[in-house]
Amino acid sequence: MFQLTGDDWEPVTVGESDTSVYRRGDVFAKCCAPDGVPELAGERDRVEWLAGTSLPGATVLDWLESPHGACLMTTAVPGIPGTELPEPARSKAMHSLGRTLRDLHELTDCPFERPLESVIATAEDVVRRGAVNPDFLTDEWRLLDPSELLARVLAERPSIERGLELVVCHGDACLPNVFFDPSTLEVTGLIDVGRLGVADRYSDLALTTIQVHDEWSADPGPFLAAYGVPDPDQRRLEFYRLLDPLTWG
Known part of the structure; x- marks a missing residue:
């Protein structure tokens, strides 16, 4: 599983995903193991596409990938x-x-x-x-x-x-x-x-x-x-x- 650096990330325990989700302020980080990279990359691409439409949603901030997996960082949705x-x-x-x-x-x-x-x-x-x-x-x-x-x-x-x-x-x-x-x-x-x-x-x-x-x-x-x-x-x-x-x- 991809590991985030820093100790100020708070784990988010809701949801049914196989990924690990963390929050730091208004940023969410979704991390996965190597076998989950294609699926998480697909979600990244969908977040980016939806952000370019008239519908409200998150925005991709960063994409990190290593031999240990990947991490998708997005803005938090208000509300x-x-x-x-x-x-x-x-x-x-x-x-x-x-x-x-x-x-x-x-x-x-x-x-x-x-x-x-x-x-x-x-x-x-x-x-x-x-x-x-x-x-x-x-x-x-x-x-x-x-x-x-x-x-x-x-x-x-x-x-x-x-x-x-x-x-x-x-x-x-x-x-x-x-x-x-x-x-x-x-x-x-x-x-x-x-x-x-x-x-x-x-x-x-x-x-x-x-x-x-x-x-x-x-x-x-x-x-x-x-x-x-x-x-x-x-x-x-x-x-x-x-x-x-x-x-x-």
């Missing part, structure tokens, strides 16, 4: 993550969240792609290795072998592929990755964009709506209305909600 918003603020925040995700999906000329074929291939590899994290599964899904869950995904795949709506997606559009101004409740930035790329818009909508339901205990209706899809395709939402937890491992 607080969506998971820390108090209950009275969440309804209003859903409107900003919906508009921001729609703005992201309306970006053009994205050089990164995340085709469904490659996402399913990742899920197949994770399941084959027995690396599915049960913490990411619902109580119902934990009762089944991951291979059965994957079989459900594969059975639905032809139908989903016929209705793909390709846009620039975040790839992990969960509330911890969206920051808000606690006063105005406007979105101040998107973080952890390592999976950003052209994909089906429902891959983002599925994660955000289930997060609003689970983390905020709220009806995602206001979010969906602000996004512009008040009556989403529930079958597609369920497909991506099942597929996503099979891709982490």
Whole structure:
């Protein structure tokens, strides 16, 4: 693992990444071992691309690489993550969240792609290795072998592929990755964009709506209305909600 110099870096323990994350003032440092360099470099490139658009986010400050791995340094995004918003603020925040995700999906000329074929291939590899994290599964899904869950995904795949709506997606559009101004409740930035790329818009909508339901205990209706899809395709939402937890491992 790449080691930072200096003793004033504070470790950040939230998140599910295999990298080590540190903060010093308004700078974040994400470090990885040699085998994680290609993935972290991909995240660096995505942060740089997003910073050149109209969407708020982090800015790359430095990239350090050695035989021990690499380190990506970025600016801190102001505000607080969506998971820390108090209950009275969440309804209003859903409107900003919906508009921001729609703005992201309306970006053009994205050089990164995340085709469904490659996402399913990742899920197949994770399941084959027995690396599915049960913490990411619902109580119902934990009762089944991951291979059965994957079989459900594969059975639905032809139908989903016929209705793909390709846009620039975040790839992990969960509330911890969206920051808000606690006063105005406007979105101040998107973080952890390592999976950003052209994909089906429902891959983002599925994660955000289930997060609003689970983390905020709220009806995602206001979010969906602000996004512009008040009556989403529930079958597609369920497909991506099942597929996503099979891709982490």
